[in-house]
Amino acid sequence: GQNIDQPTEMTATEGAIVQINCTYQTSGFNGLFWYQQHAGEAPTFLSYNVLDGLEEKGRFSSFLSRSKGYSYLLLKELQMKDSASYLCAFTDKLIFGTGTRLQVFP
Amino acid sequence: IAGITQAPTSQILAAGRRMTLRCTQDMRHNAMYWYRQDLGLGLRLIHYSNTAGTTGKGEVPDGYSVSRANTDDFPLTLASAVPSQTSVYFCASSAWTSGVNTGELFFGEGSRLTVL
Numbered sequence: 001g002q003n004i005d006q007p008t009e010m011t012a013t014e015g016a017i018v019q020i021n022c023t024y025q026t027s028g029f030n031g032l033f034w035y036q037q038h039a040g041e042a043p044t045f046l047s048y049n050v051l052d053g054l055e056e057k058g059r060f061s062s063f064l065s066r067s068k069g070y071s072y073l074l075l076k077e078l079q080m081k082d083s084a085s086y087l088c089a090f091t092d093k094l095i096f097g098t099g100t101r102l103q104v105f106p
Numbered sequence: 107i108a109g110i111t112q113a114p115t116s117q118i119l120a121a122g123r124r125m126t127l128r129c130t131q132d133m134r135h136n137a138m139y140w141y142r143q144d145l146g147l148g149l150r151l152i153h154y155s156n157t158a159g160t161t162g163k164g165e166v167p168d169g170y171s172v173s174r175a176n177t178d179d180f181p182l183t184l185a186s187a188v189p190s191q192t193s194v195y196f197c198a199s200s201a202w203t204s205g206v207n208t209g210e211l212f213f214g215e216g217s218r219l220t221v222l
Contacts (some may be wrong), residue, residue, distance in 0.1 A: 014146075019191075033210065035211075035213070041216075042196060042214060042215050042216055043149070043211070044213070045211065045212075045214050047209035048210065087148065087149065089149075094139060094140075094151050094154065094164070095151065095165070096149040096151075097148060098147060098148035099149075
């Protein structure tokens, strides 16, 4: 079967760096998405990884290791507006993890 | 720029009633999806459609049906609503390439449904 695990909640301080992990098990893999979802809003796309390594996009980076079934989202220079839930998902099976709720404090 | 439009945005419904949630996209995406989101359970796929005329079951399809008569519309129907179907429902679309979803999902704003 398929399974995605993420920590339920994390807290961090404004200006800091935070790493949100995602581990998965699946038969067949075609890539992994990261999405951001603010409370009461729809999810929005952050990144897509299909090959091993780091994808950098401004303050956000996403890493993938297919052999370890592991990904992480790295958020740098945290801002208050980064307080949201962060969801990882398989691309082809469209299965989402339960999400990690990040709270950024001043 | 519309993207994906869902209707209604919110609805209170008596148990046993029939309800259709509407979803329309103007991006000409071939694939469309319906998710429900419940606290602590994340987004769960109900039904999907890879192209007009075809549909498939997701993780939690029971009690729901969909149709895909054309590219733009993907309605979700609850034939006889039950309280456990109280949830926020998100419609999404994406572009598929060679049978693999390599494109991001674009989500609608959600429909909040309460079944009493």
